[in-house]
Amino acid sequence: MPGLRAGVLVSAIIVSAALWASASRFAGAETASTAQGVAAWEQVYSVLTSPRCINCHTATNYPQQGDDRHRHVANVVRGPEGKGVPGLNCAGCHQETNADSTGVPGGHNWHLAPLEMRWQDINDQPLSSAAVCRQLTDRSRNHNLDGPGLLKHHEEEPLVKWAWDPGRRPDGSARTLPPLTHEQFIAATRRWVEAGTPCPTGR
Amino acid sequence: MATFQLTVNGQRREVNVDPSTPLLWVLREDLKMTGTKFGCGISACGACTVHVDGVATRSCIVPISHIGDRPVITIEGIGNDAVGRAVQDAWVDQDVVQCGYCQSGQIMSACALLKSTSRPTDQNIEESMGGNLCRCGTYPRIRAAIKSAAAQINKGGA
Numbered sequence: 441m442p443g444l445r446a447g448v449l450v451s452a453i454i455v456s457a458a459l460w461a462s463a464s465r466f467a468g469a470e471t472a473s474t475a476q477g478v479a480a481w482e483q484v485y486s487v488l489t490s491p492r493c494i495n496c497h498t499a500t501n502y503p504q505q506g507d508d509r510h511r512h513v514a515n516v517v518r519g520p521e522g523k524g525v526p527g528l529n530c531a532g533c534h535q536e537t538n539a540d541s542t543g544v545p546g547g548h549n550w551h552l553a554p555l556e557m558r559w560q561d562i563n564d565q566p567l568s569s570a571a572v573c574r575q576l577t578d579r580s581r582n583h584n585l586d587g588p589g590l591l592k593h594h595e596e597e598p599l600v601k602w603a604w605d606p607g608r609r610p611d612g613s614a615r616t617l618p619p620l621t622h623e624q625f626i627a628a629t630r631r632w633v634e635a636g637t638p639c640p641t642g643r
Numbered sequence: 644m645a646t647f648q649l650t651v652n653g654q655r656r657e658v659n660v661d662p663s664t665p666l667l668w669v670l671r672e673d674l675k676m677t678g679t680k681f682g683c684g685i686s687a688c689g690a691c692t693v694h695v696d697g698v699a700t701r702s703c704i705v706p707i708s709h710i711g712d713r714p715v716i717t718i719e720g721i722g723n724d725a726v727g728r729a730v731q732d733a734w735v736d737q738d739v740v741q742c743g744y745c746q747s748g749q750i751m752s753a754c755a756l757l758k759s760t761s762r763p764t765d766q767n768i769e770e771s772m773g774g775n776l777c778r779c780g781t782y783p784r785i786r787a788a789i790k791s792a793a794a795q796i797n798k799g800g801a
Contacts, residue, residue: 513685513686513687514686514687514688514689514773514774515770515773515774516773516774517770517773519770525756525767525770525771526699526755526756526758526759526760526767526771527692527699527752527753527755527756527770527771527772527774527775528699528752528770528771528773528774529698529699531698531700532692532698532699532700532701533686533700533701533704533705535705535709536709537709539704539705539706539709541663541665541706542663542665542703542704542705542706543704544686544704544705546709610685
């Protein structure tokens with residue numbers, strides 16, 4: 441029987457070692473995946489804070505316009521639903537598509553993002569990467585979207601896609617595009633979602 | 644050039660124009676309806692305001708090709724309903740107009756406000772009329788006229 445006991449002990453040691461090694465490899469993979477996810481998020485963040493996106497994710501009572509993100513002309517205000525007010529609706533200028541002959545951008549259901557989805561502070565400065573990430577993944581503030589829901593939103597929402605087809609300015613020049621193509625943006629969002637939508641640490 | 648069918652103040656109209664032509668110029672040049680004014684041409688002053696499907700719209704920057712089958716109401720037709728009549732009467736009663744150039748746009752925005760907000764607060768008026776500029780500075784009388792029109796509408800006199 442001592443031989444049998446010794447055999448069981450050796451087997452137990454071998455199995456334990458194998459499990460430890462396996463667990464170590466898994467932990468290493470998870471760490472890499474999280475790091476890759478955060479890196480992918482930083483690419484997503486670079487798009488979200490580009491003027492084509494952040495101009496309508498303000499923390500103030502008005503939208504912004506232009507690459508310098510100045511206050512929207514005509515004293516336009518947010519209004520109760522983010523669509524302006526009765527005499528001064530978003531839809532009073534912004535039609536279903538861009539109007540390149542007059543330089544007015546357009547898209548379906550043109551409106552401001554709600555205040556809970558603001559990506560700026562009240563001084564019009566973009567929030568940090570960590571803060572925007574936390575907000576974007578907070579289902580109480582993002583229309584209850586999970587990771588795949590966020591990916592779908594980035595893939596299909598007309599006003600998101602408008603950022604890559606923003607039309608022409610009144611002087612006829614093309615509006616600046618976000619720093620990634622839409623395909624790159626979707627790929628980065630997918631990597632971030634597949635990594636579990638990790639956020640950077642910090643404020 | 645292309646042919647567009649429009650409904651302006653309840654009447655069917657046909658125009659043959661470049662699709663990029665702003666609605667303002669179709670109204671003024673092709674349909675000879677000059678009550679709607681050209682002010683800034685960049686949607687910043689409100690002088691060109693008309694209603695497109697009930698929405699106060701800056702006609703100087705909306706190409707005719709974007710109008711589709713939505714009905715257009717201009718200053719020439721706004722008095723055909725109760726709110727429009729009340730606003731126009733209030734404008735006269737309060738002697739709002741000085742030079743008058745911006746006033747058709749002011750009236751169109753005021754009507755849009757009152758059609759959705761029958762008892763506007765001062766903040767409602769400031770926000771809804773904030774995009775309509777008046778170089779004569781008739782703003783106090785505009786505010787008074789909107790309140791007067793609202794009172795008239797709410798007591799059923801319009």
